[in-house]
Amino acid sequence: MNSTFPQQQLGKMIGTIAIIALSLTGVIWLQKSLIAPETKQLTPEEYEKQQALEKLQLNVYKNLPSFGYGNIAADWFYLRFIQYFGDGEARKHTGYPLSPDYFQLVVENDPSFVDANLRLSVSTSLFAGLPQKSVQLLEKSLENTPSKIVSPLYHPYYLWVYKGVDELLFLGDVEAAKHSNTMAANWADTYPDEVSKNLARRRRQTVEFLENNPDSRVAQIGAWSQVLNSAINAEAVERALGEIQALGGEILVTPDGNISVSVPEHID
Template sequence: MLYKFRQNLNQSLGAIAVTLLCGLAIGFVQLPQLNQLSTKAKTALPEQLNKEVEAEKLRLNLFHKVPGFGFNNLVANWVFLGFAQYFGDDPARQITGYNISPEYFEIIIDRDPRFREAYFFLSGSSSLYAGMPERSVALMEKGLKSLTPQTPPKSYYVWRYKGTDELLFLGDAQAARKSFEKAAEWASTYSDPESQNVVAISRQTAQFLAQNPNSKFAQVGAWTMVLQNAVDARTRKVAVSRIEALGGKVVITPEGQVKVQLPERD
């Protein structure tokens, strides 16, 4: 047993070593270009930031090429940390935009399609900020092929993110309705209150869209989900403004809870 444990350990360490060597080899080939792009040039700030974005593109290209050897989930986690740093740099993103956001998630979904939490950030960053809802939806469709109602737990949220993007950013009410129906179907396999609430609101949204493809109720409901899950003030501000533009109203209760009132008419 001890021998077998050592053998497995050696194999694991060997795989890690090979992965690192592959990454170093690729990095060595592109090192001059990376160094050139990463050097702080004595130029205008926008030009410098654009060079840093180009350097990040090269880094992401490395992750596309490096084999996982059974550690794909670690690669996905590492890339997600890089995305968090990229997305969180507000001053830089105001200048360069968010155009490479989908590149992070293409790697993440290829490496670990069951990384459920990543899909929410994919939707927000790629659809709302980068203006690439088609890419966002395509990546979610790709990832969903590896998901089931129970794996990962509560994966029905991915269908809701997909439906939200289809409704709010693609204007595809029919596709959105199908996604919300699928979210309700998957959520119905759980008995906890959170999941049952998702069943109810997903079915309701699907019914709104079936009756009226341009339903304001459905759009307000989708923006409400964006508002409730927002991780930054910018997203909350956008969601509130869109809800109010549709005739809805955002109310803060004395307890600090956020409640959304639907428009008077659909």
């Protein structure tokens, strides 16, 4: 009787063990960080060294196969990104240059992870200053995401919305933004709920604005309003509010603290 494993089966077993170990390590690391957060004040050089080490680890992970456990790996990379993004003190010194690395790892392991991909898109374009990379990764996500899937927070048509925001606001690619907004409207129209129908209507209005006036401030205010609605920290809120006001939009704060945006009639 041959007691040796076939090479393919052995490779899969090793991969499974590696993914489980990776996940357990991530859970323990996150729990430790949350229960006993680092209180020691590091120097800028030490923060840079930490980031360099994290970059090295992420590059290693990019070359590891998932062996069918892509969803688990994507969850872990997203949790790791949340920890990275939320370390405000470190980000003051290093910025957010690793955002596209986390984004790439999530997309490659679970391209249909809509909620994570949207947050990673904002971080990559707005905070890391790499909107072209964000668009590329959103395209890869969209290539592998059906128009109708169950997602905890956002329907998949928001991937087209965010792609259109990057193209309009940061890349100045009006034609690409028109296409993305049209696709967002088409996907949203396949959903029966009123929120999706309203979004489809607004996306088509955006396309109309851009066709009649490629430099439409109305469309730009709408795009920044989308950034505001999806802001993941105070810095993003302040940036979006400042841009909306600079374009002539009006900021309204309701008595219960909610923020809404209106566009004066004279704005084209």
